[in-house]
Amino acid sequence: MALLSVDELTVTFTGRGRRDVKAVSGVSFDVDQGQVVGLVGESGCGKSVTSLALMGLLPRRGVTVGGRAEFDGTDLLTLSPGRMRDLRGSQLAMIFQDPLSSLNPVVPIGVQVTEILARHRGLKGEAARKEAAALLDRVGIPDPTRRLKEYPHQLSGGMRQRALIAMAVACAPRLLIADEPTTALDVTIQAQILELLKELVDQQGTALLMITHDLGVVAGLCDQVNVLYAGRVVESAERRELFAAPTHPYAHGLLGSIPRLDAPRGEPLKPIRGSINDTIAWTDGCAFAPRCDRYTLECLQGTPALGEPRTPGHQVRCVNPVFSRGVDELRETALESDAVETAGTAAAADKEAGA
Amino acid sequence: MRITSSRVVQTIAAALAVGVIATGCASERGKDEGGGGDTFVFGAAGDPASLDPALASDGETFRVTRQAFEALIEHEPGGSELVGGLAKSWESDETGTKWTFELQEGVKFHDGEKLTAEAVCKNYDHWFNWTGTYQNSAVSYYWQTIMGGFAENESKDAPKANYKGCTAEDELTAVIEVHEPSANLPGGFSLQALAIHSPKAIDAYKKQEATGEDDAITYPKYSQEAGTVAGTGPFRIVDWDKGNKEVTLERFDDYWGEKAKVKKLVFRTIAEESARRQALQAGNIHGYDLVAPADVATLEKEGFQVPVRDVFNIFYLGFSQEANKALQKKEVRQAISHAIDRENIVKTQLPEGGKVATQFVPDTVDGYSEKVTTYPFDTDKAKDLLKKAGEEKLAVDFCYPTEVTRPYMPAPADMFELMKSDLEKAGIKVDPKPMKWAPTYLDATENGTCDLHLLGWTGDFNDAYNFIGTWFAGYDKQWGFRDDKVFDAMKAAESEPDATKRVELYQKANEVVMDYVPGVPISSSPPSIAFAKDVNPPKVSPLTQENFAEVSFK
Amino acid sequence: MSTKTDKIDRLAELTAAAETSAGAGLWVEAWRRLRASKMAVIGAVVIGVFVVVAIVGPWVAPYDPTAQLWRGEVFPNQNVFVGPRGENWLGLDHLGRDEFSRMLVGARQTLLVGVVATLLGFTVGALIGGVSGAALVLGGKVGQRIDTVVMRVIDIMLALPSLLLAVSVAAVLGQSLTTVMIAVGVVQIPVFARLLRGAMLAQGGADYVLAAQALGVRKRRIALGHVLPNSLSPVIVQGTLSLATAIIEAAALSYLGLGNPDAAVPEWGVMLAQAQRFFDSAPMLAVYPALGIIITALGFTLLGEAMREALDPKLRS
């Protein structure tokens, strides 16, 4: 029985005067004890919203959340705010994208760490400070006792992210959600952070929900991968399977658009046409159709169902999926699971692609 | 007398303020020990300038000092006749230059000194021998008005000394001699500015200079804090709290006359007219002066006591003939006089007891004449006169003061507007020239730069010369005319030593003046004073010289 | 063939349907949100009414606002006033003049004071601020020096309580309606100067300026062509708000006796200051002009605030 099982999660923004916007429409996936699950997709595909919905951090007004999210038997979505507070930080923890803006600029690091210890572990005063120092030390921040007294702006980017992680793992949560934890960091730091996360997850047996657009990270870290497009899971598979045989044209495109150092000279990149804005409502058909090479009128017969056209457990939401071979080189590297290396190249690549 | 008008004003304020408090019936209950009931608080319009009346010329100061200092001669309570003060009797020789005073026996100063003829002379000689800043007309205005200059005049502009000397014939007989007879005497002897101080105090004063030639006068220290000054009045000044804007006086138990009814008398400055009224309504003060006419009705309705004073001032519309040649034509002056609806002004602007004026003295002053030419409201007549003068297209600059109220003109701006529309009805074009009271307006009027202007005067003492004399005794820039008929009439009256004859001459003079119409006397109005329900107010005085010793609580 | 086309067509229309209104330009977007905001609408309406009254007032006023037509009926000295009645909708003032006519005509004076004063403050202030801002952004060393000097002066002005500043001006120029306008206007100068300069500094750092400089565009052109226009929006907002302040400040000056001394000319501030004398017996005489001032000021404030919100990029969704 999964630790977290999300079922048909939908999030709708109802801005006043504006047309409702379905940011997430019917996302389902599971996370098991100690498992690392990735949510992959371009920015705006609804992955962050999903995570916030799970944490109950979406604003109350102007947002309607539907579906279920069973965490260890209890539905997070219908939980009372009070209960949710108790879970947050102790059972569920989250790491955010931009470490600088995610830390309170006018409160010393120490306080920001100890306050969570005080809240969930009842640690006060000296004890709390000791524990906090230990935490910082554990996430690899040198000279922790001094750092405790410092303010976020006095720390380097990597340090800040480590501090955030320290807070997140302070109470040994059972599920850790990391929302693009490395995007704001330098390449080398990224690798270290990923390493750190990995260790922590292994040590504590924490389940990790990794939200990213960086396939390198996925390759390095995740056991199970869900690819989101326009607020729906379009492909969901075990990591190797996905890299071996990306079946949804979008997933396929994603992998194809990554430049590879070992690619033969002169071979052009295969970027996906257009942007996430060129979309159609799922109700009308496949949201990806406008950017899809394989698009046919069939794509417009309502929402395509999630099927398993290839191997059991490998779900794809597409009327005419890709059956070409996967990207083995990448798979190899992934197999070696040399995160540092991959993350490095991938991210570097990612940067270029973005530029 | 270049600056009469401003003087006028000053004095008015002075006299006015001074008056305020006073005469009330003595109630036995007033005596009961302790309790706030023994403190009478009066709302003043401004802080006193000095605790030594000799250095002052404004009413706010005199209002306070009058309770602690007495002059040789005083006015009858609630009236304008001269009666004995510290001198129980006085007389002058036939030339009117030698004045003899019989002093009261057993008069004690607040510092324990006894009142003697020497004490009196010490005062007059002290003033006469003033030097330096003390000779500034801003400091010794009244001395200079009544007694002329000093032993040594330091500035050529100071008037020539008229004071000759003072001798003590015996312990209680003082003789004061002057060079020339003056219409200002004996009235002048009653001025608070010439009130008698304790010799000990005088010695203390002598040690201190008024300083600050720089940009303004700094009054000597002794005049800015209680302690040194000592007079003979029913109250002694015990404290001046400038922060709180309060002067506190206490009953002087060795007072030679009838003792004060209340233990404590406090003057509290509240600049805002409406603030004073509300303070009274809220019960924070027991009385205040300069009640806005509009408030009189309100206060009466609410059961406050608003005794009506006799009028002792005159409000006039002045012509400056050098500013506008057209005004040199008598018809034009008459036309304007006819054009103005004085009735309406009195009806709508003045407090109860206000009167339309027919001449430049109020009817309460000896020398008032019933036979003067009058100029009733008649727009058509005004038009005719203008046509006769060939001035159908007459246009005038009309100056009026803003942000000021005077006992004789409660709301200058409003009065101006009323007259403006009157004049316009008569076909005269009016160009409004509103000015800040001081110094702009006063300078302008002094120098006769306005065609028309509004001013007035409240008498210091009952002598017509104190009114018309200040204006029409000779050429004055304010009026800008030379007319021997008028000037001679004045001379004649002034130089007449015999009191009764003088009064007749004054009546003549008034008739001459009103025939010449140098301006339009508008009205006389009683400055209103108000008291709380639970006090027995003093007798109100036309000179606004109420005596707070008379006040008691019901 | 046909399938291909209708493939595209179908897709096109669906895509169009899904198109969000994102990507509209700053001004368009601002305008859209301005129309959406209640504040703006109310404000605009109030101002509209006020301006109309100010313009047509003198013609529609039933009586001459300065003529004491009912002089005989009002006795301020006995608290006898005439309230609203058939011929005088708002009753009579303390000199028997028609209050309603005075209110109507007064609107113009009041608006005049507000507008002239603000324009003065705006022009001078914007000039100063613009110059020193431009100097600082593009002037190098010299520019910096210029800027420091100018801003020091501005600081001096800012250091004075507005009223005192106004009083000083009034004292020097003597009392008149013009004085009031100038006095109130002068008070606004430093505000505008600082604002525009600040905005220009922000703009100065903006990428497009650096780009322009890199492309060797002449500095004056950058300043006038790019920085200035982009810096104006906050100044415009301030302008609207200043109109409100100006009207209130003018009233305050009148209360201090520094207003238009010719009280015959109806102006709300003066009317208010005058009427306080009769507050107990005829409170409405004070309340009418006071309401006039408050509501008008409110109108400008509402619009100004709404504009600020509309133009604030932070608040854009």
Next chain:
Amino acid sequence: MLRLVARRLLQLIPTLLGLSVLLFIWLNRLPGGPAAAMLGERATAADKARIEAALGLDQPVWVQYGRFLKRLSELNLGVSTQTGQPVWDEFTRAFPATVELAFVAMLIAIAVGVPLGYFAARRRGSWLDVTAVSGSLVGICIPVFFLAFILKAIFAVQLGWFPSFGRQTTGLDATEVTGFYVLDGILTGEFDAAWDAFMHLVLPALALSSIPLAIITRMTRASVLEVLGEDYVRTAESKGLSRSTVRGRHVLRNALLPVVTAIGLLTGGLLSGAVLTESVFAFGGIGSFIKTAIDERDYPVLVGFIMFIAAAYVVINLLVDLAYSIIDPRVRVH
């Protein structure tokens, strides 16, 4: 820290110098300027001559300016033409009153404005929010003196709940220590006096606080709204911290930074308001003193006051910056 202070105090010098030049010109050179006014109403040619000589209007301008400056530097602000007392003494006498008033007014503004703004932001769009916003807008638009007048007419005159003027009931003769009457009352244990002084403060303070209150409310609201959207608030929430911790430590603390600066600036503005309010309530502070100074064209006082305010203003803002550098580590000066 010290360097900042030093630098700012140095900045004060050019400001005051520049100001002194303006004032000097105004004072001695402009028509209708004070030189005339100082002569007072009853001046004779003699006095005119005396004063012109005293002012040295015959000497070259720079000499005059020198003397003017010297006097200022000696805090010799001249002598009030109203009271004939040194302006400096008048100020030191009147100042406590105004400080007391301004302080209470500010207190009200903050104590009401901050919470109001905060909850308005939390319940954005609620009736509370709407009232707070519209209320603050109206608050800015009511002429202070009119508000003061209304308050007085209703609560002092009609209802008689509060005294209508002054700082202290007459005849109470409370002992004066600091000149801050409420404080004095408490220090000397004359609690009746303290209470009395307080009652006198209420209405003027309310009137005076209207504008700062309005502004503080709106600023707080705006900046709370902004902070609520900040990532670190989300972080705090994600840590499951108690409401109070999140709001106090993470939201308010950051939201108040801009408000602090505003408070500094507003304090300067309070003095303008005081001129109006105090005169309505005949409150014996600098405000009413200036009002009369304006009526009487008491130039020495006005000039002195302007210099004084300018200095005060700079100092206040210095203090604000210091306060700021303490609550916001990012601008802390080492």
